[in-house]
Amino acid sequence: MLSWPYIHLMLNHFPVVLSVSALAVTLLALLLGKRGLWLTAMGALTGAGLFVYPVHFTGDKADHALNDPWFIRTGAIEAHDNAAGIAMIVILVAGTFAAYSWWKSLKQPAGLIPGWMRAGVVVGSLAAVVTVTYTAYLGGKIIHEAPILHLQQPPAGLPPGVAATKTDSPER
Numbered sequence: 001m002l003s004w005p006y007i008h009l010m011l012n013h014f015p016v017v018l019s020v021s022a023l024a025v026t027l028l029a030l031l032l033g034k035r036g037l038w039l040t041a042m043g044a045l046t047g048a049g050l051f052v053y054p055v056h057f058t059g060d061k062a063d064h065a066l067n068d069p070w071f072i073r074t075g076a077i078e079a080h081d082n083a084a085g086i087a088m089i090v091i092l093v094a095g096t097f098a099a100y101s102w103w104k105s106l107k108q109p110a111g112l113i114p115g116w117m118r119a120g121v122v123v124g125s126l127a128a129v130v131t132v133t134y135t136a137y138l139g140g141k142i143i144h145e146a147p148i149l150h151l152q153q154p155p156a157g158l159p160p161g162v163a164a165t166k167t168d169s170p171e172r
Contacts, residue, residue, distance in 0.1 A: 004061035011055045015091055016136050018048035019128035022098070026125045029118075035105075038113045041121050042102035048128055049095010056088045071148045073141075080138040087131035094124030 022044035029037035063077050101117040148155070154163035 004058055004065040008055065008058035008062040011051065011058055012136075012139065014051035015048045015055055015087070015128075016132050018044045018051065019091065019125065019132045022048060022121075023125040023129045026122055030122065035113060038118060038121065039102060039105060041125060042098040042105065045098035045121065045125055045128065046095050046102055048091050048132075049099065052088050052091040052095065056084055059084055071146050072143070073145055073147060076138070076142045076145065080135065080142055083131070083135040083138050087128075087135040090131045091128045094128045097121075097124055 022041050025037055025041040025044060028034075029041055059081065063081060066072070066077070068074075068077070097120050101113075101120060105111075105113050105117065143149075
């Protein structure tokens with residue numbers, strides 16, 4: 001069954017992957033100077049910009065749906081949400097700039113992509129990667145640093161089927 005936390009987890013990788021891809025292709029474009037690489041970087045950054053608001057929206061809904069559960073360290077969701085707000089603004093600005101640059105560049109297919117556009121894509125993709133990486137890092141801490149994961153045995157009183165039972169058979 002789909003829930004807000006599940007939907008958020010399905011979408012949240014798109015801005016991360018697209019921002020990192022945009023930066024990687026931007027670096028290649030800087031090295032090789034190929035027009036097609038610049039257009040690809042602009043497209044990836046535009047895609048990150050298109051996905052970042054739905055990710056932020058579903059993250060807010062997931063936060064409300066979870067309602068600060070006992071198994072998540074206090075403040076972990078809020079730290080992630082604060083970073084996500086900054087990342088959303090940065091990626092929306094970078095994505096909008098990239099979309100405009102992409103559109104302008106496609107209208108002039110034979111011309112060299114202007115330096116101000118190339119500089120904007122470099123700065124935008126770098127800023128997007130920095131902010132989205134930090135946000136993703138904090139998002140991972142929500143579950144990976146949950147105090148319950150550090151217990152050797154499941155706490156008493158859990159309903160049947162919540163904790164996996166240990167078996168003596170070796171793993172294959």
